[in-house]
Amino acid sequence: MPRICITDLNGHSTSSRPIGVFAWMMQLEDKKLRLIHLLLISAAIYLIYTDIMEANTSSKLQKIHLIFRYGNLISKILWIVTLRSKRWQYTELVDLFENQTRCILGNERVYRHSTKVRRIFVPLCIMFVVQTIFISVFYRPIMILYGTNDYFHFGKSLTFGLLRAVFICIYPLYTQLIIECCLHIHACWLTVDKQICLLKNIDRRALTIDKIREVRSMYSIAAVITEKMDSFLRFPIAIFFGFYIMANFIFFVQFWTELSLNKLIRFVWRCTVLALVISNMIYIHYLSHKSFDGVYALSYGKHPLQVNNEIHLFLDRIGQSNVGFSFLKISLITPTFVTSLASATLTFVLSLPSLIEESI
Known part of the structure; x- marks a missing residue:
C-alpha cells in the first residue's frame, strides 16, 4: 500500500531538488555533455599553462601553493569527466526518497531551510x-587597449580571458553541487522529523504499529539515501578537505605578506564558503541523530505492549545507525571531526611565522 504523507504543497515541491550548473549538466544528452566536458578540459589546460608561464616560483610558499592549485584543478577535471557515467545514478538518487515513500519533499520547513542557505551562498x-570576470576577462584586455590600441592583441587577450574565466568559475559551481546535495539530504531528514512529530501528536489510543513502522521505514530509506549520496560525493568531499582547506591557509600566508583589497575579498569568500559547506555537512548528522529524541519521547506514553515493542525497535534502529557524510568513509563529518580538524589547523597556523619569513 503506498504511503501518503501530509505535506504543505504551497508551490514549494521542487525546493529540495539540487539546482545549479552541475545539476543541469546531469540532465543533458551524451553529445551536449561531451561538448561541455571538452570545453572545461580545454579551459583547465589553458589555466594550468598560463599559471606555469606567469607564476613566480622564487619562494617555497609559492611552489607549495602551485602544487595545491594544480592538484585541485586536475582532480576536479577527473571528477567532472566521471560525471558522464554517474549521471543516471545521481538522477535516481535524487528521486529515490519520493519514489519509495510517496512523500513529496516540498513542505514549508524544507522550503524555508533551503531558501535560507541559498540566500547566503548565491x-x-x-x-x-x-x-573573476573583471580580473581574468576584462582587466588585461583593457590595459592592452589603453596602452597600445592594438585591437588584435585586445581580442586575443579577451578570448583567452573568457576561456580562463570558464574554469575559474567552476570553483563556486563545484562547491554549490556539494551544498545542494546536502540540502537534498536535509530535506529527507526534515521530512522524517516531521513525520515523527506527527506521531507524537497522535492520541495514544490511535497510535498503531503500522503507523510507527511506516515512519521507521522512512527513516531507513533516508539513511540509505544519505549513505548513497555520501558514496557519490566521496571524491568531491575528499578534494574539498584535501585541497581547499590547506590551500586556504597557504592563501592566508600570501595575503598576510602582501595585503591587497582583491586578496582580502577572496580570503573572506573562501572562509565563508568553507564554514558554510562544513556546517551543512554537520547538519546532516545532527538531523539523523535528532530523530532519537523524538522517538524516545513516544516511549513515555502508556501504550499497548506491541506498540511499545515497535517503539523500542525504532530506537534500536536509530541507535545502530551512524548516519552522515564522511571523509573517505573513514570518519563522519561531525562536530568532533571538525574539532580534530581545527586542532590540526592550529598546528599548521603555528608554523606560519617560519613560512612567512621564507616567503619574504
Missing part, C-alpha cells in the same frame, strides 16, 4: 564570478 557565488 550572493557569494555572484561576488566571486563578478570579480
Whole structure:
C-alpha cells in the first residue's frame, strides 16, 4: 500500500531538488555533455599553462601553493569527466526518497531551510564570478587597449580571458553541487522529523504499529539515501578537505605578506564558503541523530505492549545507525571531526611565522 504523507504543497515541491550548473549538466544528452566536458578540459589546460608561464616560483610558499592549485584543478577535471557515467545514478538518487515513500519533499520547513542557505551562498557565488570576470576577462584586455590600441592583441587577450574565466568559475559551481546535495539530504531528514512529530501528536489510543513502522521505514530509506549520496560525493568531499582547506591557509600566508583589497575579498569568500559547506555537512548528522529524541519521547506514553515493542525497535534502529557524510568513509563529518580538524589547523597556523619569513 503506498504511503501518503501530509505535506504543505504551497508551490514549494521542487525546493529540495539540487539546482545549479552541475545539476543541469546531469540532465543533458551524451553529445551536449561531451561538448561541455571538452570545453572545461580545454579551459583547465589553458589555466594550468598560463599559471606555469606567469607564476613566480622564487619562494617555497609559492611552489607549495602551485602544487595545491594544480592538484585541485586536475582532480576536479577527473571528477567532472566521471560525471558522464554517474549521471543516471545521481538522477535516481535524487528521486529515490519520493519514489519509495510517496512523500513529496516540498513542505514549508524544507522550503524555508533551503531558501535560507541559498540566500547566503548565491550572493557569494555572484561576488566571486563578478570579480573573476573583471580580473581574468576584462582587466588585461583593457590595459592592452589603453596602452597600445592594438585591437588584435585586445581580442586575443579577451578570448583567452573568457576561456580562463570558464574554469575559474567552476570553483563556486563545484562547491554549490556539494551544498545542494546536502540540502537534498536535509530535506529527507526534515521530512522524517516531521513525520515523527506527527506521531507524537497522535492520541495514544490511535497510535498503531503500522503507523510507527511506516515512519521507521522512512527513516531507513533516508539513511540509505544519505549513505548513497555520501558514496557519490566521496571524491568531491575528499578534494574539498584535501585541497581547499590547506590551500586556504597557504592563501592566508600570501595575503598576510602582501595585503591587497582583491586578496582580502577572496580570503573572506573562501572562509565563508568553507564554514558554510562544513556546517551543512554537520547538519546532516545532527538531523539523523535528532530523530532519537523524538522517538524516545513516544516511549513515555502508556501504550499497548506491541506498540511499545515497535517503539523500542525504532530506537534500536536509530541507535545502530551512524548516519552522515564522511571523509573517505573513514570518519563522519561531525562536530568532533571538525574539532580534530581545527586542532590540526592550529598546528599548521603555528608554523606560519617560519613560512612567512621564507616567503619574504
